[in-house]
Amino acid sequence: MPETTAPLVISQRLISQCKVLAFSAAMALSVFGAQTTQAQTRTEREGLWILASGSTSHVTRELIEGFSTSHQLPARPRLDVLPTPQALEAFCSGVGGATPDIFVTSRRATPAAKEYCRARGVTEVVELQIGIGSLVLAAKNGDPLNTLSSEEVWRALGAEVVRGEEFVPNRARLWREVSPALPNSEIRLVTAAGGSSRAYFEDLVLQSGCRHNPTIRLIFEAGYRRSKCVTMRQDGRIVERRVEDIPGEILRAPAGTIGTVTLSQVRASGGTLVPIKLDEVVPTNATIASLDYLPTFNIFLYAKRQHSRAVGGVGVVRGIREFSAFAVSEQVVGPEGRLATNTGVVSLPPDDRVKQRRAAASQTILTR
Amino acid sequence: MRFVLILATAILLGPIAAPAQTNNAPAQSRTIPGIPLQDPDAGDSLLDRLDRLWEGTKGLFSMTATINATSQMRGGRQEDNDFRWLMNIAGYKLKEIESTVGLIPGLGLNFAVARELTEADRDYVERELERHARRNPGPISAIQRSIVYGVLEASDLGKYGIEKVEIDLLPLPKVKILMTPVDAPLSLETSRVLRAIERLNSNINSLMPRQRGTQLPLWIPEDAFVPVSAPDARRL
Numbered sequence: 001m002p003e004t005t006a007p008l009v010i011s012q013r014l015i016s017q018c019k020v021l022a023f024s025a026a027m028a029l030s031v032f033g034a035q036t037t038q039a040q041t042r043t044e045r046e047g048l049w050i051l052a053s054g055s056t057s058h059v060t061r062e063l064i065e066g067f068s069t070s071h072q073l074p075a076r077p078r079l080d081v082l083p084t085p086q087a088l089e090a091f092c093s094g095v096g097g098a099t100p101d102i103f104v105t106s107r108r109a110t111p112a113a114k115e116y117c118r119a120r121g122v123t124e125v126v127e128l129q130i131g132i133g134s135l136v137l138a139a140k141n142g143d144p145l146n147t148l149s150s151e152e153v154w155r156a157l158g159a160e161v162v163r164g165e166e167f168v169p170n171r172a173r174l175w176r177e178v179s180p181a182l183p184n185s186e187i188r189l190v191t192a193a194g195g196s197s198r199a200y201f202e203d204l205v206l207q208s209g210c211r212h213n214p215t216i217r218l219i220f221e222a223g224y225r226r227s228k229c230v231t232m233r234q235d236g237r238i239v240e241r242r243v244e245d246i247p248g249e250i251l252r253a254p255a256g257t258i259g260t261v262t263l264s265q266v267r268a269s270g271g272t273l274v275p276i277k278l279d280e281v282v283p284t285n286a287t288i289a290s291l292d293y294l295p296t297f298n299i300f301l302y303a304k305r306q307h308s309r310a311v312g313g314v315g316v317v318r319g320i321r322e323f324s325a326f327a328v329s330e331q332v333v334g335p336e337g338r339l340a341t342n343t344g345v346v347s348l349p350p351d352d353r354v355k356q357r358r359a360a361a362s363q364t365i366l367t368r
Numbered sequence: 369m370r371f372v373l374i375l376a377t378a379i380l381l382g383p384i385a386a387p388a389q390t391n392n393a394p395a396q397s398r399t400i401p402g403i404p405l406q407d408p409d410a411g412d413s414l415l416d417r418l419d420r421l422w423e424g425t426k427g428l429f430s431m432t433a434t435i436n437a438t439s440q441m442r443g444g445r446q447e448d449n450d451f452r453w454l455m456n457i458a459g460y461k462l463k464e465i466e467s468t469v470g471l472i473p474g475l476g477l478n479f480a481v482a483r484e485l486t487e488a489d490r491d492y493v494e495r496e497l498e499r500h501a502r503r504n505p506g507p508i509s510a511i512q513r514s515i516v517y518g519v520l521e522a523s524d525l526g527k528y529g530i531e532k533v534e535i536d537l538l539p540l541p542k543v544k545i546l547m548t549p550v551d552a553p554l555s556l557e558t559s560r561v562l563r564a565i566e567r568l569n570s571n572i573n574s575l576m577p578r579q580r581g582t583q584l585p586l587w588i589p590e591d592a593f594v595p596v597s598a599p600d601a602r603r604l
Contacts, residue, residue, distance in 0.1 A: 222483070226488070
């Protein structure tokens, strides 16, 4: 019996020793292989190529600034600011070094947009929500005009108003003519001549104000209905300025003047500007984050995961994963983060921020 | 067999009868005043229960015409758990309510397209759904939202348009979305009507110059009308 067990024990030892050897050899080979692959991998481009819509350009610049200072990059990311449809078209135009890597926008990709991307080979897109932007109506400190509804704003500033079931030119001169509860001051608005700020005012305030009007609701065609909602009066009561000049213009203007600004501009005014309570909600970080304040928009980041992979030893660019992770990190999107401090973007609730970080780490592909 | 039936009935009715007995006992022994416990209604029959179930199911999708007294309007927004409201802002209006009374009752809602959505309208619906999700985390609300999301996504397919959304609540929940291609062939009736209109147009165009004897355009330029001043009018 012992004669038979001894060789068995020896052979078992031999087998286990062989296993250890084989495992270590495999490990060594895999490490060596990885090193050779890394050494052979080259990229088509050195720096990231980022697209931003007009409304998110300041946020994207801030992200690029932070990313460039906190990471060692072979080249600074390139930023192109385009209107959302063109930016989306460029982003979804295909895969490869000649197409952008990242797109920052304030509109979530629609199923049609996703289909458009898929049809052009852009099949692996990561969607991350960065934060919440807002549009604020502000007046001079001490102005009796401190509360409005979006419907009152539309009735005061729209080119036409509904009388009975007809559209007639808007002749209201004073806020009191719009609603008896409003002050007896002249209707005046300071807004941006164009760009995202103007677009947000039209979409989030004017359209919101006219959306529930029974006569407007009867209009089937979207384009015609929109024109009835966003066409503003041309009798000199709308003053157009550059976004950065709006706060100063409000301060110089007579009582009853309101302006479209950002929350960060109100804060930067040091109390000379006060936000107007819109639809009974004062814009604050809390009311914006809870979605109680209506004129808000989400800021999304779309990244092409296909660009962060090497195919046949050639990759498009390095840094997509790092940029995505940086864009949703606590130091950037947290309540005291870079975006909140410098751009007025309001943080998502803590659970949602964690969810976004997880999606960035795993580079979860957008499916819906 | 009869014993089994009696036992089963006792088990079924037991929970209904039991509270009435237990409610009385503590009322006698305790003297602390408070809100009196309520006995179940005397007429709490199986039919009453079915009726309540029916009403409750209807209430889930807020299909009653009257607005709940607790609902508040703020900026035109109805702050309650209202499925109709969500469908309404998504561009669909309640067109029909189908209810069937029978052994297996049936209940369905039919929605039709009321208006196209602008980009801002679409964003607004998504925001409202997000708000709805935060305020109403229950499963029924989640079903409501998924229906609206589904309708919203389906309406975004460029080559197809949603014509009708049929939602069956009873006996089994089901959502039917009727989509038609944008360039769908016309029905026989519609094409007949269109041909008739075309014929009428061509007849009018061919008749107009002969009757008037001139080649008048069908539109008259604005400067063709010269305003007549008061002295000219007197002279005339």
